[in-house]
Amino acid sequence: MGKQESAVKSGNLSFEEFKRIVLEDFRLVNESRQASLLGRKEVLTGKAKFGIFGDGKELAQVAMSKVFRDGDFRSGYYRDQTFMFSIGALTIQQWFAGLYGHTDLEHEPMSAGRQMGGHFATHSLNADGSFKALVSQKNSSSDISPTAGQMPRLLGLAYASHFYRINKDLQEGRFTDLSDKGNEVAFGTIGDASTSEGLFWETINAGGVLQVPMLVSVWDDGHGISVPKKYQTTKESISEILKGFQRENGSKGYEIFKTKGWDYAHLCETYEKAIRVCREEHVPVLVHVEEVTQPQGHSTSGSHERYKSKERLQWEQDFDCVRQMRNWIITNALANEEELNAIEELAKEKVREAKTAAWKNYLEPIQKELAEVFALLQLLPDTQQVIAELQAIKEPNRRDIHSAVRQVLRANKAVLAPERAALAAWLQNARSENAERYGSHLYSQSAQNVAAIQAAPVVYTDDKQVDGREILRDNFDALLNKYPEVLIFGEDSGKIGGVNQGLEGLQAKYGEHRVFDTGIREATIMGQAIGLAMRGLRPIAEIQYLDYLLYALQLMSDDLATVHWRSKGRQKAPVLIRTRGHRLEGVWHSGSPMGMIVHACRGINVCVPRNMTVASGFYNALLEADEPALIIEPLNAYRLKEKQPANFGDYKIKPGYPEILQEGNDITLVTYGSTVRIAQEAIRQLNTAGISVELVDVQSLIPFDIEKSIVQSVRKTNRLVVLDEDVPGGASAYILQKILEEQDAYRFLDARPLTITSREHRPAYGSDGDYFSKPGSDDVFDAIYGLMQEFDPQRFPAID
Numbered sequence: 050m051g052k053q054e055s056a057v058k059s060g061n062l063s064f065e066e067f068k069r070i071v072l073e074d075f076r077l078v079n080e081s082r083q084a085s086l087l088g089r090k091e092v093l094t095g096k097a098k099f100g101i102f103g104d105g106k107e108l109a110q111v112a113m114s115k116v117f118r119d120g121d122f123r124s125g126y127y128r129d130q131t132f133m134f135s136i137g138a139l140t141i142q143q144w145f146a147g148l149y150g151h152t153d154l155e156h157e158p159m160s161a162g163r164q165m166g167g168h169f170a171t172h173s174l175n176a177d178g179s180f181k182a183l184v185s186q187k188n189s190s191s192d193i194s195p196t197a198g199q200m201p202r203l204l205g206l207a208y209a210s211h212f213y214r215i216n217k218d219l220q221e222g223r224f225t226d227l228s229d230k231g232n233e234v235a236f237g238t239i240g241d242a243s244t245s246e247g248l249f250w251e252t253i254n255a256g257g258v259l260q261v262p263m264l265v266s267v268w269d270d271g272h273g274i275s276v277p278k279k280y281q282t283t284k285e286s287i288s289e290i291l292k293g294f295q296r297e298n299g300s301k302g303y304e305i306f307k308t309k310g311w312d313y314a315h316l317c318e319t320y321e322k323a324i325r326v327c328r329e330e331h332v333p334v335l336v337h338v339e340e341v342t343q344p345q346g347h348s349t350s351g352s353h354e355r356y357k358s359k360e361r362l363q364w365e366q367d368f369d370c371v372r373q374m375r376n377w378i379i380t381n382a383l384a385n386e387e388e389l390n391a392i393e394e395l396a397k398e399k400v401r402e403a404k405t406a407a408w409k410n411y412l413e414p415i416q417k418e419l420a421e422v423f424a425l426l427q428l429l430p431d432t433q434q435v436i437a438e439l440q441a442i443k444e445p446n447r448r449d450i451h452s453a454v455r456q457v458l459r460a461n462k463a464v465l466a467p468e469r470a471a472l473a474a475w476l477q478n479a480r481s482e483n484a485e486r487y488g489s490h491l492y493s494q495s496a497q498n499v500a501a502i503q504a505a506p507v508v509y510t511d512d513k514q515v516d517g518r519e520i521l522r523d524n525f526d527a528l529l530n531k532y533p534e535v536l537i538f539g540e541d542s543g544k545i546g547g548v549n550q551g552l553e554g555l556q557a558k559y560g561e562h563r564v565f566d567t568g569i570r571e572a573t574i575m576g577q578a579i580g581l582a583m584r585g586l587r588p589i590a591e592i593q594y595l596d597y598l599l600y601a602l603q604l605m606s607d608d609l610a611t612v613h614w615r616s617k618g619r620q621k622a623p624v625l626i627r628t629r630g631h632r633l634e635g636v637w638h639s640g641s642p643m644g645m646i647v648h649a650c651r652g653i654n655v656c657v658p659r660n661m662t663v664a665s666g667f668y669n670a671l672l673e674a675d676e677p678a679l680i681i682e683p684l685n686a687y688r689l690k691e692k693q694p695a696n697f698g699d700y701k702i703k704p705g706y707p708e709i710l711q712e713g714n715d716i717t718l719v720t721y722g723s724t725v726r727i728a729q730e731a732i733r734q735l736n737t738a739g740i741s742v743e744l745v746d747v748q749s750l751i752p753f754d755i756e757k758s759i760v761q762s763v764r765k766t767n768r769l770v771v772l773d774e775d776v777p778g779g780a781s782a783y784i785l786q787k788i789l790e791e792q793d794a795y796r797f798l799d800a801r802p803l804t805i806t807s808r809e810h811r812p813a814y815g816s817d818g819d820y821f822s823k824p825g826s827d828d829v830f831d832a833i834y835g836l837m838q839e840f841d842p843q844r845f846p847a848i849d
């Protein structure tokens with residue numbers, strides 16, 4: 050039986066229907082190819098800045114799209130334009146709009162011009178931030194550029210299906226819009242060279258352990274930019290070396306398929322087989338698509354003639370998938386040359402038209418602004434040259450227009466005419482439009498954003514004191530009870546209830562699917578959480594110690610912190626990350642790299658509670674919001690006594706509001722987390738030395754003091770000290786920038802602002818190691834006393 054017949058049989062299609070589908074696919078791959086060819090020209094002629102295209106990968110993607118259903122998710126990379134066209138999530142005109150960087154979401158739905166072209170996404174959210182019915186649409190999580198960075202999120206997207214399938218509470222009501230009992234598959238795509246990344250291997254291993262419906266396709270074109278497989282992959286074959294993951298005799302594992310990027314019929318058959326086991330049995334699948342080409346080389350940044358041999362280049366031409374499909378159609382008598390020529394011509398024409406329309410739409414608003422500016426400039430003296438220069442630019446950017454306007458405003462700074470004021474007003478308005486155009490949606494703008502949380506006080510009915518970890522435990526208990534979509538996981542979080550017992554007994558109470566252990570794999574714990582949250586669940590992902598957050602920090606920074614912004618508010622991942630830190634023992638259990646975190650994670654709320662009541666108040670508040678957050682529980686507070694609240698799960702502390710823990714007149718001491726207790730100890734001694742300190746606990750670093758309250762304290766004390774366990778210039782510099790610059794506190798200072806921090810080296814082991822590495826109460830005392838001594842040496846004589 051020939052391939053054509055077998056394909057007809059397997060799909061139970063009539064010959065005519067089969068032919069129609071094949072020719073439709075041929076049309077699509079031709080259109081996609083033409084887009085790549087024309088796209089490259091658009092870059093080379095300067096209309097677009099950078100291009101990275103899907104040529105050579107068209108056939109495999111068409112085949113994959115055939116088994117992709119409503120509700121399914123993609124987590125892929127920049128080669129997948131054909132797939133996106135095929136599932137109807139992107140038009141060619143929109144694709145060109147992405148290439149140009151059109152900032153209108155209507156025209157460029159992938160990222161509103163925030164990402165370079167070739168980074169794909171669908172809209173999971175309505176404009177108000179609420180979820181769309183994900184089960185009724187084909188979904189793509191928003192791409193990122195770091196190679197293999199899409200993999201950890203893929204695990205979470207697939208794990209969500211598992212969670213929806215086993216959790217009966219989530220198979221009714223509002224959840225039915227998010228999943229159909231977990232029947233959705235998460236499709237991953239990755240280039241062969243990117244499988245060299247650790248994130249790939251961590252994800253593959255976790256997917257096998259968890260047995261989730263994850264279908265990973267590797268587009269194997271033999272190179273990662275210029276570097277061939279022999280430097281990338283052991284045995285030069287990803288499917289070969291993954292053989293140990295193959296499931297056999299009922300053991301858990303993967304189904305692994307191999308196919309070729311130019312073989313249309315075999316590709317289609319392979320994906321049909323692959324999807325069956327993946328969707329029905331929830332078995333992860335890897336499809337290794339070999340013999341893929343890259344006709345135009347890696348990107349517009351260089352040419353592949355530099356690193357591919359003549360033979361390879363010739364082979365790539367011969368085995369070009371579009372050409373091979375053409376031959377196959379002719380060989381199987383599905384169409385003749387003429388019919389195919391006509392399809393090819395039509396594809397060229399359609400793509401040209403799409404390109405022209407996209408460019409026109411891209412230019413239109415800019416030209417409108419240009420016309421406004423010309424009109425305003427002409428009213429001012431001596432603007433002929435600026436006008437001429439602007440006119441000489443063939444297709445000016447907004448940057449050119451703004452630069453010209455600013456130049457004229459500078460030159461006319463002394464002119465008081467209304468014409469100048471009109472130009473200045475134009476600039477001001479355009480600036481705020483551009484701030485929105487490029488900067489909106491870093492945080493949620495919905496009715497559920499963090500700023501909209503209503504705080505609710507802790508209620509105490511008696512004076513009972515309990516360990517901090519019991520407060521967390523009882524609070525998590527209340528949250529698991531309140532929200533069926535909450536799940537908590539991490540290393541040792543399940544059976545033993547966490548290394549500090551904050552989840553004690555909760556797995557037994559709520560089941561292994563709600564509170565569970567993971568492997569030691571921080572990056573994919575993060576990815577698992579991101580994917581789950583993108584599918585409407587509320588993961589609390591536990592990173593065992595703050596020091597190990599670094600393994601996950603890349604994903605927090607590149608994926609989690611940017612997803613809402615990079616989709617202009619059309620995707621979200623309100624993950625809560627639970628960790629503990631600042632101070633325990635030795636280098637890797639005592640770090641407090643807060644500067645690194647706040648700088649890498651703008652887009653994520655960073656809460657630094659001083660005790661477990663405040664920590665719980667943050668969890669309670671943040672679960673009502675739709676933003677991601679990191680909550681760092683202070684390591685040395687699990688066994689300290691706190692008053693037992695009576696309203697677990699309900700009291701809410703709103704991030705962004707510092708608390709004055711002690712009033713004072715001489716110094717404003719700003720700190721957070723574990724150092725609060727150190728500050729309190731020092732303050733007791735400072736009081737006996739006659740120094741009155743106002744202690745401010747910032748409570749959260751992001752957001753930071755929303756109402757700019759700290760300056761009021763500095764206005765009173767005229768002195769500012771920041772105490773922080775990070776390195777010098779770490780989070781303390783961040784805090785100073787906020788208070789001195791954003792709150793203008795410099796105006797009220799009578800002394801230089803002071804930071805008390807750790808040493809530059811990492812915290813050494815033992816009590817003495819800690820004493821000589823980190824700021825303690827003696828250091829705080831001395832630093833503050835020193836400041837007062839400078840001011841009044843008579844009253845505060847030198848101590849040593």
Ligand SMILES: Cc1ncc(C[n+]2csc(CCOP(=O)(O)OP(=O)(O)O)c2C)c(N)n1
Pocket residue numbers: 128194195196239240241242243244268270272273274347
């Ligand atoms: C973490 C990271 N390192 C390097 C790069 C630069 N880079 C972009 S694409 C690429 C090659 C990827 O090759 P492959 O995975 O085979 O995909 P292909 O482009 O061939 O489809 C490299 C090195 C990057 N984007 N991210």
